[in-house]
Amino acid sequence: MSERLITPRSYIIVCVILVLLTFLTLSVSFVHLPGVWHIVAGLIIGLCKASLVVLFFMHALVSSRLTWIVIAVSGFWLGLLLVLTLCDYLTRGLVPFMPGH
Amino acid sequence: MSLDQASTWTPAERDELQHTSLVRHRLEEQFRDLEQQHEVASLGMWIFLATEVMFFGTLFVGLGVYTYMHHEAFVKASEKLNWLIGGTNTVVLLISSLMIVLAVHSARVGNQRHLVMFLALTALLGVCFLCLKGVEYYIDWRENLIPGWKFDAEEWIQRDHLRPEQVPQVQLFLLFYWTMTGLHALHVILGIGAVLAMALLARRGRFSPVYYSPVDVTALYWHFVDIVWIFLLPMLYLTGTHTGADFHF
Amino acid sequence: MSTLIAEPSQLPAPAEEPRPNYPNVAYGLISWLLTRDHKRIAILYLLTVTAMFFIGGGAVTIVRLNLMTPEGGLVEADTYNRLFTIHGVIMVFFFLVPVVPTVLGNFCIPLMIGAKDLAFPRINLASWYLFVVAAGWTLYAILADGLDTGWTFYTPYSSQSTHYNVAPALVGIVISGFSSIFTGLNFIVTIHRLRAPGLTWWRLPIFVWTIYATSFIFLLAVPVLAMALILVILERLLRIGVFDPALGGDPLLFQHLFWFYSHPAVYIMILPGMGVVSEVIPCFARKQIFGYTFVALASFGIACLGFLVWAHHMFVAGISVYSAMIFSSLSYLVAVPSAIKVFNWTATLYKGSISFQAPMLFALGFVCLFTAGGLTGLFLAALGMDMHVHDTYFVIAHFHFIMVGGMVMGYMSGLHYWWPKITGRLYSEWWSKLAAIIIFVGFFLTFLPQFVLGYNGMPRRYHRYVPEFQVWNVLSSAGASILGVGYLLPLFYFLYSFWFGPKAGPNPWQATGLEWQTPSPPPPENFDRTPVVVRGPYEYHLEKAQNEP
Numbered sequence A: 001m002s003e004r005l006i007t008p009r010s011y012i013i014v015c016v017i018l019v020l021l022t023f024l025t026l027s028v029s030f031v032h033l034p035g036v037w038h039i040v041a042g043l044i045i046g047l048c049k050a051s052l053v054v055l056f057f058m059h060a061l062v063s064s065r066l067t068w069i070v071i072a073v074s075g076f077w078l079g080l081l082l083v084l085t086l087c088d089y090l091t092r093g094l095v096p097f098m099p100g101h
Numbered sequence B: 001m002s003l004d005q006a007s008t009w010t011p012a013e014r015d016e017l018q019h020t021s022l023v024r025h026r027l028e029e030q031f032r033d034l035e036q037q038h039e040v041a042s043l044g045m046w047i048f049l050a051t052e053v054m055f056f057g058t059l060f061v062g063l064g065v066y067t068y069m070h071h072e073a074f075v076k077a078s079e080k081l082n083w084l085i086g087g088t089n090t091v092v093l094l095i096s097s098l099m100i101v102l103a104v105h106s107a108r109v110g111n112q113r114h115l116v117m118f119l120a121l122t123a124l125l126g127v128c129f130l131c132l133k134g135v136e137y138y139i140d141w142r143e144n145l146i147p148g149w150k151f152d153a154e155e156w157i158q159r160d161h162l163r164p165e166q167v168p169q170v171q172l173f174l175l176f177y178w179t180m181t182g183l184h185a186l187h188v189i190l191g192i193g194a195v196l197a198m199a200l201l202a203r204r205g206r207f208s209p210v211y212y213s214p215v216d217v218t219a220l221y222w223h224f225v226d227i228v229w230i231f232l233l234p235m236l237y238l239t240g241t242h243t244g245a246d247f248h249f
Numbered sequence C: 001m002s003t004l005i006a007e008p009s010q011l012p013a014p015a016e017e018p019r020p021n022y023p024n025v026a027y028g029l030i031s032w033l034l035t036r037d038h039k040r041i042a043i044l045y046l047l048t049v050t051a052m053f054f055i056g057g058g059a060v061t062i063v064r065l066n067l068m069t070p071e072g073g074l075v076e077a078d079t080y081n082r083l084f085t086i087h088g089v090i091m092v093f094f095f096l097v098p099v100v101p102t103v104l105g106n107f108c109i110p111l112m113i114g115a116k117d118l119a120f121p122r123i124n125l126a127s128w129y130l131f132v133v134a135a136g137w138t139l140y141a142i143l144a145d146g147l148d149t150g151w152t153f154y155t156p157y158s159s160q161s162t163h164y165n166v167a168p169a170l171v172g173i174v175i176s177g178f179s180s181i182f183t184g185l186n187f188i189v190t191i192h193r194l195r196a197p198g199l200t201w202w203r204l205p206i207f208v209w210t211i212y213a214t215s216f217i218f219l220l221a222v223p224v225l226a227m228a229l230i231l232v233i234l235e236r237l238l239r240i241g242v243f244d245p246a247l248g249g250d251p252l253l254f255q256h257l258f259w260f261y262s263h264p265a266v267y268i269m270i271l272p273g274m275g276v277v278s279e280v281i282p283c284f285a286r287k288q289i290f291g292y293t294f295v296a297l298a299s300f301g302i303a304c305l306g307f308l309v310w311a312h313h314m315f316v317a318g319i320s321v322y323s324a325m326i327f328s329s330l331s332y333l334v335a336v337p338s339a340i341k342v343f344n345w346t347a348t349l350y351k352g353s354i355s356f357q358a359p360m361l362f363a364l365g366f367v368c369l370f371t372a373g374g375l376t377g378l379f380l381a382a383l384g385m386d387m388h389v390h391d392t393y394f395v396i397a398h399f400h401f402i403m404v405g406g407m408v409m410g411y412m413s414g415l416h417y418w419w420p421k422i423t424g425r426l427y428s429e430w431w432s433k434l435a436a437i438i439i440f441v442g443f444f445l446t447f448l449p450q451f452v453l454g455y456n457g458m459p460r461r462y463h464r465y466v467p468e469f470q471v472w473n474v475l476s477s478a479g480a481s482i483l484g485v486g487y488l489l490p491l492f493y494f495l496y497s498f499w500f501g502p503k504a505g506p507n508p509w510q511a512t513g514l515e516w517q518t519p520s521p522p523p524p525e526n527f528d529r530t531p532v533v534v535r536g537p538y539e540y541h542l543e544k545a546q547n548e549p
Helices: A008-028 A037-057 A065-091 B011-018 B021-026 B034-069 B071-078 B083-109 B112-142 B153-160 B166-203 B213-237 C029-033 C038-066 C077-096 C099-113 C121-145 C157-161 C166-193 C206-238 C251-285 C292-308 C321-349 C358-381 C383-389 C393-423 C429-455 C467-500 C540-547
Strands: none
Touching: A008 A037, A008 B083, A008 B213, A037 B083, A037 B213, A065 B034, A065 C206, A065 C251, A065 C292, A065 C321, B034 B071, B034 B166, B034 B213, B034 C166, B034 C206, B034 C251, B071 B166, B083 B112, B083 B213, B112 B166, B112 B213, B153 B166, B166 B213, B166 C206, C029 C038, C038 C077, C038 C099, C038 C121, C038 C393, C038 C467, C077 C121, C077 C166, C077 C251, C077 C393, C099 C121, C099 C166, C099 C206, C099 C251, C099 C393, C121 C166, C157 C206, C166 C206, C206 C251, C206 C292, C251 C292, C251 C321, C251 C358, C251 C393, C251 C540, C292 C321, C321 C358, C321 C383, C358 C383, C358 C393, C358 C429, C393 C429, C393 C467, C429 C467
16 A cells, blocks of 8 residues: 555546557557568557556556566566577577487 | 545544454454555465466467467468457456546545445446457357367368368467457456455445455456456457458457 | 563463463364464375375385386386376375475464464465365376376377376366465565564575575466466367367477476475575584575575576477577576585585484485485486486486485475474484484485486386396385385374474574474464564574683
């Protein structure tokens, strides 16, 4: 419980921004983008929306440092799982595996 | 009490409230005071949400890996999902998040009526989400998008010009779709239950400006469920390019 | 050391009316089954994990008997597969992972930090119930129908080929995962928020640091395993190829997700043992731990680096050569914090006044065997070497040195160290030292030959082998029987001490630490008044200074 407060007005403004970002996500999907860019754009906008929810709705902005650490660690660890796993998939076939060579 | 007042309880009033029997009744013996109890409850929920990030995250990693491996088939499959209902559900959940954060605010300032009202609205929007989901699932069933149960391989080859080996990849995508949205829906159901429980307790006057941590903690969970959906939308529904022809019911 | 009720002159004289302690404050099964007291929950866990230990041990007894002769024959091949699966699943998920955190951690952590209980006592009890349900369910699933995939459940065998009913057993393990998550959550929140005034992070006993690091791993790794197993269950039930290459899936994805948990899991298993040893060695060397800061940070280093190395279990599975090289390098890196700890324990012993009571014997055994096992891990981290010894008895010997020679000895050390606190009784000194020596000798005889076997090429999980391996196998099985005797002994002398042992005072070992400032067994609320801590842990050198003229 922190004494710094986020006002109801701020909550409403954040919600409006979130809905607008949703419309943006949907609109972008109608633009013809090559290959993987739809996912990239979607994830970037998604990250913005998630950050707004975490900072304002979940009061991370006025929370303790420990809360920030929990948020950072969970995001980072998921990133670790993703990156190190993809590290295998993205480099398969680059060097042929031939024992003895 | 209007919504805009920052706090209607002075620190002195709040301290006095600490010593009432109502408050003593809520304080567990391993804690020093209610403030510590609230801090601990919040920290516990944040950490639980961290585990949920890894739990859902594993599905996202699997989806990500397979999207990388089978991009074409996954895009074709994604285009069949109903983006309109998906998008509407996103907005529904966002507004429900607003409702519950206003509920927490109401608890904090001691506005019992608003607290109950906002909690009820959150639950209502949650149910709305589930109804839209139900409609969407019915449409998916009608369009043969349930691998292992209602799925027509030939249709995919003819209509979307897929190669035969890509048909199982479409099924793989759909498995992820059903698992991820199903697991998410399960979390929404549990969330609605928790929110309704909070609303009932609030109606009985259980909460006050010095004791509202159950509401706060439930709200954190609800926001997390919203965030999962925020990421589900682009990864499942929007991996390909949509056209006006996709606008269908 | 604290400034609470510890002044001897203020303690009530023994002849006064005895105050209630946690075992006798309420009688009856229901008071135990509905308890919220962390100490009682620790005892409940003690009973459960001990039972699981002997069941898992029973399975491997039959395995080792079968391996006495080259053609096997004691059991059929299929049964053999089921037996080593039972051994692995039970020992990993239902003994090694939970034992020290749920038994010693549950009992000692609140006492060590001066708290009345954990942050969430009801969730603590729920953890135990989840564990019991999971254990019972999994045991039933494995024994009634059978499971022959090994504890690693590799796809596509587990998801498609095996005719055994994999899904129920996996459900049991997912449930046990939730038990672990709740335990980890409880510890982290407790250690952050319920420390006594004056107990800064740098005054915490190392055991608390290691339990914290272990809990950190629980929270981040277990959910990934749970989801990976759920995907296997789905594949079995729905026949959709999540991990089936013919249907677009990749069996290696399962291995990535599985080992993302299971490698950090081995650090879950060993870190609490390291924590115990970090308590026992300073006490029985009467010396402050050497390099406290480094030992504390190394616990965290092991927890974090342990997440970066999982694919070293997959070097021959078909991952790309580049990622294999990355994981190999990272695996070397993770040895560093472990080595720091070993150096610091050794330096703690140097010029200490060492006494060889049972806890110390077990702790010294831990240091010796863990180091040996850890070094062989470096062999396995080398890509070229791993090609040769992967899936042989070399790997089995490596992890048993660490798990049995390290972890179980660490647990024994902790059990012997805190038994007087938990039960208020002292056990037989002679029998406990005998058990320690028997276990040490039995261990060496069991597992040292397995390094030879593995290096010479005997594969693991085979029910029969070529005749030239027989000598080593017989030695190993003989050692296992000695080891079994060594593990059965404590059952007898501990139970004996429970009823007939002499009463232990609050601090029979003259140890530092808040848990030794309460009576043995502790009262339900742990402390009369919240202690205030003004000094660091392990202030044994101060006692020495006081005793010198």
